[in-house]
Amino acid sequence: MLENEQIRLSQIRKFFMKHSQITILGAGPIGIEAALACLERGWNVTIYERGNVGENLQKWGHVRLFSPFQLNHSPRGARKLRESGRTLPDEEALLLSDEYINEYLKPLSEIPEIAEVLETQTTVRHISRDMQLKGDHIGSEQRADSPFRLLLESEGIEKYVTADFVLDCTGTFGNHNWLGRGGIPCLGERKFADRIRYDLPDLLNKDRQNYSGLATLVVGSGYSAATNIVSLASLRQEAPSTTLYWVTRKTGDAPLTPIPEDALPERKQLTQRANQLASQSSDVNWIGGAVVDSILAEPESNQLKVTLVMTRENTTRTILVDRILANVGFHPERSIYEELQIHECYASHGPMKLAAALMGESSADCLTQASPGASTLINPEPNFFILGSKSYGRSSRFLLKVGLEQVDQIVDLIAKK
Ligand SMILES: Cc1cc2nc3c(=O)[nH]c(=O)nc-3n(C[C@H](O)[C@H](O)[C@H](O)COP(=O)(O)OP(=O)(O)OC[C@H]3O[C@@H](n4cnc5c(N)ncnc54)[C@H](O)[C@@H]3O)c2cc1C
Known part of the structure; x- marks a missing residue:
C-alpha cells in the first residue's frame, strides 16, 4: 500500500x-x-x-x-x-x-x-x-x-x-451455581435459601455470630471452600461446639490438589492448611466422594437434615447442620x-x-x-x-x-x- x-x-x-x-x-x-x-x-x-x-x-x-x-x-x-x-x-x-x-x-x-x-x-x-x-x-x-x-x-x-x-x-x-448433584438445585435448596450462602462470609468478624457454636457444611474443593474451612476451624478454636463438615466430589488423600512448586506462597499455605485440617485434624469432618441430594427441615433441633449420596458406593448418608456454605462456583x-x-x-x-x-x-x-x-x-x-x-x-x-x-x-x- x-x-x-x-x-x-x-x-x-x-x-x-x-x-x-x-x-x-x-x-x-x-x-x-x-x-x-x-x-x-x-x-x-x-x-x-x-x-x-x-x-x-x-x-x-x-x-x-x-x-x-x-x-x-x-x-x-x-x-x-x-x-x-x-x-x-x-x-x-x-x-x-x-x-x-x-x-x-x-x-x-x-x-x-x-x-x-x-x-x-x-x-x-x-x-x-x-x-x-x-x-x-x-x-x-x-x-x-x-x-x-x-x-x-x-x-x-x-x-x-x-x-x-x-x-x-x-x-x-454473584451468579452462583447450584449445590445439588448434577448442578441443579437439590431438593430444599431453594426453600432453605436463607441458611445457604454461596460466597465467603467474614467468618471471623462481621458474620461470626451466624456460625460460631453452630454446625456448618462447606461444599466444594476450590480455594473459596478452603478459605471458609480455614476460617471456620479458627472459629472452632474459640467456640469448640462449632462443628464442621466438608463435602467434596473429589476423593483421594485430600480435598485440594496442590500446585507443584506453587509460586504464590499465600495460595500454597491455604492449600496445605485446608488439606491438613481435612485429613489430619478432628476439627473438620471431610466427606470425600459425595454429592448433596436433599435438604430437609429437622423440626426437633431446628437444623437442616442434609442427605448426601456417596458416589462410588451409591449409598446415602445424612448429616445435621445449621448453615451451608456452597462454594460451587x-x-x-x-x-x-x-x-x-x-x-x-x-x-x-x-x-x-x-x-x-x-x-x-x-x-x-x-x-x-x-x-x-x-x-x-x-x-x-x-x-x-x-x-x-x-x-x-x-x-x-x-x-x-x-x-x-x-x-x-x-x-x-x-x-x-
Ligand atoms: C475469592 C476470590 C479471590 C480471588 N483472588 C484473586 C487473586 O488473588 N488474583 C487474581 O488475579 N484474581 C483473583 N480472583 C479472580 C478475579 O481476579 C476477580 O474475580 C476479579 O474481581 C475479576 O474482575 P472483573 O473486572 O473481571 O469482574 P468483577 O470484579 O466481578 O467486576 C464486574 C463488575 O460488573 C458489575 N456488573 C455486573 N453485572 C452488571 C450489569 N448487568 N450492569 C452493570 N454492572 C454490572 C458488578 O457489579 C461488578 O462491579 C479472585 C476471585 C475470587 C472470587
Missing part, C-alpha cells in the same frame, strides 16, 4: 473512533482498566456499573488476594495514580480485596476523566442491535451498520442508550446479550474461541497463563467483546493479569478497525 494511502486510512480510522461511542459494562478492575485504555486513545467512553466501583470485590473484601499487587495493576493505572499524587502499594504486597479497592481501584475511578464517564447504580438489563433482530445478517459485519441498543435501569427508572462498541466486563461473581449472566450473536462454549459458557484456547492449556497453575490474544475474544457479533472474569465463563482460573492483557489486545484491535 502506498504511504499516502496508509496515512489517509489511519486518519479515517481516527476520525471514526473519535465519533464512536464505547460502552463498558461493569466497574470492576477490568472495566476500569478498559475505560482508562480507551480514554488514553481519545475515545468516547461511558461505564455503567450496577452497584459501586469494585462491587463484586467488596463482597469478599476481607479475603487476601493470592497474587501480589504487581500482577493486579497495569503500568497505565499506576501512572495515572502517580500523576494524581497518590502513593501506590508495594509491588510485592498481598492486599486484602478491600485494600485493593481502596488503594487502587477507587482512586482510579475518582480521577476526573473516569469520574466524568462513570455511572454507578445503573444496571444494564438487555443489549440488542438498534434496528436488527438476532437472526439478521448472521455473522456478518453488516450487523455493525446498526448501533447497539442498551436498556438500562437506575433506581427504578429505565432508559435506552446506544453504542458502537460494547465491552462486557460484568464478571460472574459461578457462571456468566448471559441473558443481557441473548439478542446478540454470541458464540459460546457449550461447556463453560465463555466465548467459544477463548474457551477452546483455554481447553488446550495443560498447566494446573493459572499463574502460568497469558491471554491467548485478541482473535480469541472476537465474536460473530461485531464490536462486542466479553472481557475479564466473564470471558472465562464457568472456569475459576481467571487472573487479573490476564484481564489486563485482554484490555490492551482489544483496544489495539479496535484501533485497527
Whole structure:
C-alpha cells in the first residue's frame, strides 16, 4: 500500500473512533482498566456499573488476594495514580480485596476523566442491535451498520442508550451455581435459601455470630471452600461446639490438589492448611466422594437434615447442620446479550474461541497463563467483546493479569478497525 494511502486510512480510522461511542459494562478492575485504555486513545467512553466501583470485590473484601499487587495493576493505572499524587502499594504486597479497592481501584475511578464517564447504580438489563433482530445478517459485519441498543435501569427508572462498541466486563461473581448433584438445585435448596450462602462470609468478624457454636457444611474443593474451612476451624478454636463438615466430589488423600512448586506462597499455605485440617485434624469432618441430594427441615433441633449420596458406593448418608456454605462456583449472566450473536462454549459458557484456547492449556497453575490474544475474544457479533472474569465463563482460573492483557489486545484491535 502506498504511504499516502496508509496515512489517509489511519486518519479515517481516527476520525471514526473519535465519533464512536464505547460502552463498558461493569466497574470492576477490568472495566476500569478498559475505560482508562480507551480514554488514553481519545475515545468516547461511558461505564455503567450496577452497584459501586469494585462491587463484586467488596463482597469478599476481607479475603487476601493470592497474587501480589504487581500482577493486579497495569503500568497505565499506576501512572495515572502517580500523576494524581497518590502513593501506590508495594509491588510485592498481598492486599486484602478491600485494600485493593481502596488503594487502587477507587482512586482510579475518582480521577476526573473516569469520574466524568462513570455511572454507578445503573444496571444494564438487555443489549440488542438498534434496528436488527438476532437472526439478521448472521455473522456478518453488516450487523455493525446498526448501533447497539442498551436498556438500562437506575433506581427504578429505565432508559435506552446506544453504542458502537460494547465491552462486557460484568464478571460472574454473584451468579452462583447450584449445590445439588448434577448442578441443579437439590431438593430444599431453594426453600432453605436463607441458611445457604454461596460466597465467603467474614467468618471471623462481621458474620461470626451466624456460625460460631453452630454446625456448618462447606461444599466444594476450590480455594473459596478452603478459605471458609480455614476460617471456620479458627472459629472452632474459640467456640469448640462449632462443628464442621466438608463435602467434596473429589476423593483421594485430600480435598485440594496442590500446585507443584506453587509460586504464590499465600495460595500454597491455604492449600496445605485446608488439606491438613481435612485429613489430619478432628476439627473438620471431610466427606470425600459425595454429592448433596436433599435438604430437609429437622423440626426437633431446628437444623437442616442434609442427605448426601456417596458416589462410588451409591449409598446415602445424612448429616445435621445449621448453615451451608456452597462454594460451587459461578457462571456468566448471559441473558443481557441473548439478542446478540454470541458464540459460546457449550461447556463453560465463555466465548467459544477463548474457551477452546483455554481447553488446550495443560498447566494446573493459572499463574502460568497469558491471554491467548485478541482473535480469541472476537465474536460473530461485531464490536462486542466479553472481557475479564466473564470471558472465562464457568472456569475459576481467571487472573487479573490476564484481564489486563485482554484490555490492551482489544483496544489495539479496535484501533485497527
Ligand atoms: C475469592 C476470590 C479471590 C480471588 N483472588 C484473586 C487473586 O488473588 N488474583 C487474581 O488475579 N484474581 C483473583 N480472583 C479472580 C478475579 O481476579 C476477580 O474475580 C476479579 O474481581 C475479576 O474482575 P472483573 O473486572 O473481571 O469482574 P468483577 O470484579 O466481578 O467486576 C464486574 C463488575 O460488573 C458489575 N456488573 C455486573 N453485572 C452488571 C450489569 N448487568 N450492569 C452493570 N454492572 C454490572 C458488578 O457489579 C461488578 O462491579 C479472585 C476471585 C475470587 C472470587
